[in-house]
Amino acid sequence: MSPRHPVDNSAHTVHKPARTTLKTLANHLELSPTTVSFVISGSPFAETIAKSTRERIWAAAEKLNYRPNVFARYLHTKRTYSVAVLVPDVGDEYSAALIGGIENCLSKKGFFYFVVSHRGAPDLLRMSPDTLLDRGVEGMIFINTPLNRALPVPIVAICDITEGPGITRIKIDNGKAATLAVDHLLELGHRDIAVLKGPEGNGDTDDRWGQFHKTFQRRGIKIRPENTVHLGVYPACNEKTMAENGYDAAQKLLERKRMFTALVAFNDASAMGAIRALSDAGLRVPEDVSVMGFDDIPQSLFTVPRLTTIRQPLSYMGELAANTLLEKISGNNGVPKILKIQPELVVRETTAPNSHLSHKNSAAGKTSRRSR
Amino acid sequence: MSPRHPVDNSAHTVHKPARTTLKTLANHLELSPTTVSFVISGSPFAETIAKSTRERIWAAAEKLNYRPNVFARYLHTKRTYSVAVLVPDVGDEYSAALIGGIENCLSKKGFFYFVVSHRGAPDLLRMSPDTLLDRGVEGMIFINTPLNRALPVPIVAICDITEGPGITRIKIDNGKAATLAVDHLLELGHRDIAVLKGPEGNGDTDDRWGQFHKTFQRRGIKIRPENTVHLGVYPACNEKTMAENGYDAAQKLLERKRMFTALVAFNDASAMGAIRALSDAGLRVPEDVSVMGFDDIPQSLFTVPRLTTIRQPLSYMGELAANTLLEKISGNNGVPKILKIQPELVVRETTAPNSHLSHKNSAAGKTSRRSR
DNA sequence: AGAGCTACTTCAAGCGATTTAGTTGGCCTA
């Protein structure tokens, strides 16, 4: 069906009962296809058809189980009531939560959606928009997915790396998030803080990192470069799960023998990986190191210890994205370019007062967090 | 576009550049649409067209950026190169992992897919197959989703509750899985074992439960009813995450004051919830209670402690499902009714020797596992 | 020179709907 498929009629199914067509239905009713079409399609002309006839038509449609052919209809209406969702990977918790919200909204409105996971593959990224347009999607939601050209349908993006005219962006307020996270750690007495910077190419990485940086500066806290590590380079980091990336990153941090009493992860999944690495190194969370996640994915409530995190209302953001997209599709040009979402601090069990406050920077502190 | 949508042309986009049509292209080339169609669609007649003409056509198609209209083409070919995936919830780890595998295979073959999460909602379950057929899907993959009628397209099911003629089922060998799990626990000296039975209505619940039951019996182990708990009733249990269900179930178990030194969960997510509940009750895993998961979702490698589990190769199963479906779509009637998948025991850190062996069933043992 | 090939290319119908521009017949009015 797409250009890449040569025409091929060999598909075979056991028993393909011929679907009732408009013509069949019209013949059965001894009416013209026009009349039947008017009432079935809900055309304004339907009102010029006698009520009794309308009822006859609906009854017959029901009886013959008539279902309009979506493809034939498209030829005139140019509408498909479907959209596309592009994500790095269907499977990751962040995307999955968003998609859940998106579907919630779409299914209410009778829209269907195609999912494309590109995993950072350049060809897919380049060609997907076109193949999706071929399939008639009326709009697209880009989750953490780059784009750098105009598309003839409305777009809503959840991230910063989707470029194009007229797109609407749904963004978490990273400034607020950073303040929430940093102040929480400061209140607990942490000064030596490690930061897991998001993967290169991720749509939130730069803004988030910039905002944290700014916030630390504003609070007079110096983040040493040795206490900072990238979660990986895009798209290589897509080959691994975020938890793996977090694990590796935390290990790198530990190898550097630089002390830190708290760690801010890029998201919950990398936080979990990091906690795993800390545990493997014999460090206790939160007694030896406090860890902050970001996102508040459902699992965060059930980890041991439970994850302290900055909450993004992912499901809501998904719904908002879908709603906004439908709004744009239906012609509303007044949709703002940016919809900012407020994050929330969720204090659970992975952060605790800095136990090294008394002997800050002492050798003892170092070794206790450095065994193995 | 679907019957529920009255025809509506109000959709509006900023700038809809007219797509090149076959006719335009043919005019431009001063050829008939037929000729152009032959070569573009890869019809067998293409070979009767002069090579030089073919090249001209391709060049012009490239230049005018011609893309065949998928909907017009469908009218003749009846092919859409798309399938549907029905799941209880896109977001849960089990479905997400399967979908990942499915997508992997489909995207290689140029197929697209619609996802429908029904969350157990009866209307969606009843109507989805038809609305999906309206959209021309050539086959469907049912993940843990009930069905009880024939459909005019091939179906592959991952679970037991999808009924219908000619469907192919991909099933984990629960008998083998049970043997693996039970023997592992027996070798560790566990005799008092609690079991989290899957939610009612889940496609694996009955078979899995039956097989575990049988295996325990065969090994001469009695499972007390008080050490057994259902993860919830379908579809109510769908409102909660599996982790939540596992948490609640483990709490129920603990309230019963019946002792157990090991717990077999229905899946990894419920195992994580259960571990959370055990921890909250002051019990250590695996020192006080060993816990076995099922699935081996990616997170299992990063929990503290790492989860011992029975591995299902979810991504592979997804790929197999998609591959099998495409096979059936292309007319292969020789596909087996059941494809059995072999599970694998993955021993990690949530299982350990029974520390109560010496004072088995003693009061001491009981209280040590019952504090708070 | 006419029949028969071969190598290319096109005509025109049709897929299953929507939609524009009518037609038909009854009734009312002047």
Add this chain to the structure above:
DNA sequence: TAGGCCAACTAAATCGCTTGAAGTAGCTCT
């Protein structure tokens, strides 16, 4: 009784493509 109007319906074009049947032009063959 002609004209106009209205309610109720329809013929035929069209959307963008595929496809079976039908040309056409140039060559060879006898």
